[in-house]
Amino acid sequence: MILLVVIASLLIAAVTIYQSREQSKDYHENRLERKEEQILQSISYVLKETTYPETTENLEFIFQDEIYKIADVQNVPFNIYDLEGTLIKSSRPSFEIDSISNCLDAEVLNNLVASPDRRYVEEKTAAGDNYKASYTYINNTKFKPIGIVNLPYFEDNTFNNMELREFLLRLGGVYLIMLLSAIVLAYFISKYITRSLQTISDKITQTDLTKRNEKIYIENPSQEIGKLVDSYNGMIDELEASAVKLARSEREQAWREMAKQVAHEIKNPLTPLRLTVQSFERKFSPEDPKAETKVKEFSKTLIQQIDTMSNIASAFSNFADMPAQQKETLNVVKIVKLALEIFTEDYIHFISDKDEIIAKLDRTQLIRVVTNLVKNAIQAVPDVESPRILVTVASEQDTVKISVADNGIGIADDFMDKIFEPKFTTKSSGMGLGLGMVKNIVENYDGTIDFASQEGKGTVFTVKFPKE
Structure with missing residues (x-):
């Protein structure tokens, strides 16, 4: 609706401007024709009343004073040329003679001769305004051409342009009101139309397979x-x-x-x-x-x-039967070091970027997470020539990150999707419950556990706990 109003306003403005220019063009053309016709009628009347022979040579004498009278009566200046295009007489004052062409261009004469109605209008632009000059033959009483009358005409569009601006301003005001009304109307209509759809969309977004979902009840729906x-x-x-x-x-x-x-x-x-x-x-x-x-x-x-x-x-x-979580404020770095003390392997190394990283976790379950991950790492490096296990603790904004990396046998691609399943194990002994239990503990704290592994090169398990 809004787009239609905007497009309509632009189209109407464009059509209005185009129509105004066309009307102005037609007006000036008709006005020039009327002035030219009036001048020719006055010239014809003078030729009928003169005592001079109606020849080209006598035009200067015939219109010696009459040209000024005609110009005053018609309120328009004009010039008279002979058939060769040489200026004979002008109604303009003598100090403006220099600005009048004393000899017409050959192009003007050729176009005038070639014109079927024996009339030619030259269009130019001067000082930002449109300038026209009409050229018509002067015929004697026997309809024989004896001269050329030139009528210069400057198009004054000041009034038309002012009217056009005022009209466009009024039109713009009306369409501004229409646009605002369309926006308000479109808002309420869209709200009315999409209200039911929004309710359905919200319910679909809230649909959860793990809980009971509410049905949708809408009064008087379409x-x-x-x-x-x-x-x-x-x-x-x-x-x-x-x-x-x-x-x-x-x-x-x-x-x-x-x-x-x-x-x-x-x-x-x-x-x-x-x-x-x-x-x-x-x-x-x-x-x-x-x-x-x-x-x-x-x-x-x-x-x-x-x-x-x-x-x-x-x-x-x-x-x-996991024990209930007991959130206590503890130093994660210290607890991880304590968990590693039960291991006697000399290839286990510990690194922390800080001496103290405080978080609210269960001490026992944190130790269980670390020991299970380290046990898995130890079981992954029995056949490695230079085994190495690196345990790191780091602080990342609102989380604490614990990583256990080894250079062991790695995890095959076929087993990566099953690694956290409780009953899954790749070892010949054990029940495969360790990583499943670790994942259970981590997720109960709204944490995350993931791993990256390359077969034959090693594995890195990363656990992230929120500090609060």
Whole structure:
């Protein structure tokens, strides 16, 4: 609407200016023709009344005084030339004679001769104004040309231009009011039209698969908006039903996977335990002089397998039942150093850009994050000639960054998407719960964990925690 008003105003202004110029051009052409006709009528009257023969040579005498009378009556100056283009008489004062051409150009004479109506109008521009000069033959009473009358004419458009400016100002004022009205009207109309659409857009933006979504209720919607609202509400119903089924399926799948993992991990120590008991039953004899030693070895083996099963149970318990977070103000640099003290490997190095970086975190869970990442790094460098693990702590505006880098075997591209899955592991032992637990801890603090790895060159894990 606004664009149409602006375009209309510009088009009307352009058409008005064009029309005004065309009218002014037609006005001056008609005025010049009228003046020329009046001059010719006056000249014809003088020729009829004169006693001189009507020849070119006598024009100077015929119009010696009459040229001034005609110019005064018609209020326009003019000049008389002979048929060769030489000036014979001018109505202008003598001191202006120098500014009058004493001889017409050959081009003017040729155009005048070639003109079918025996008339030629020359157009020029002088001092910023349009200048016209008409040339017409003077005929005697026998319609024989005996001279040429020249009528100079300056177009004065001052009044027309002033009228045009006033009109455009009035038109501009009217269209300014129309433009403002169109803006206001367009605003309210667009608000009315898009109000329902904005409500639908907001609801679609707020749609979340993890929570219950509200339906849209609009009073007296249009037919099209009503269909759109009904479609959205139907989609919400289907989405909720699908989310319930998906959640139930995921829970069941997770429990099945966890049960399989637990069963697998428990079976691992049970097999050697069973074989040990069976072997002990077959070979043990109370009379054997080494019976006591064999009982001790048997007991030691049982205890080792029982400890393994206990560790498995503890790991699953820790992953499934994370302790509640206790936010406390602590020095992250100090806690990370403390977490590294349990490791005896001399290729583990620590760097921090500050001695103190304060954040609100759980001390125990922070230590668990660091130790799990370092353990993974240690397990990645057993076959490296010069192993190196670098732990860094840095402050970045409102976050604290902890990085653990190693020059180990790296992570294959096929495994990168699965690295944080609880049941995933590339090692021959262990349950693959460490990185899943680390990710769980980090995300509970609204932090982030990511990694960069190149197979055969090493891996860098980066954890970022908010300071508050």
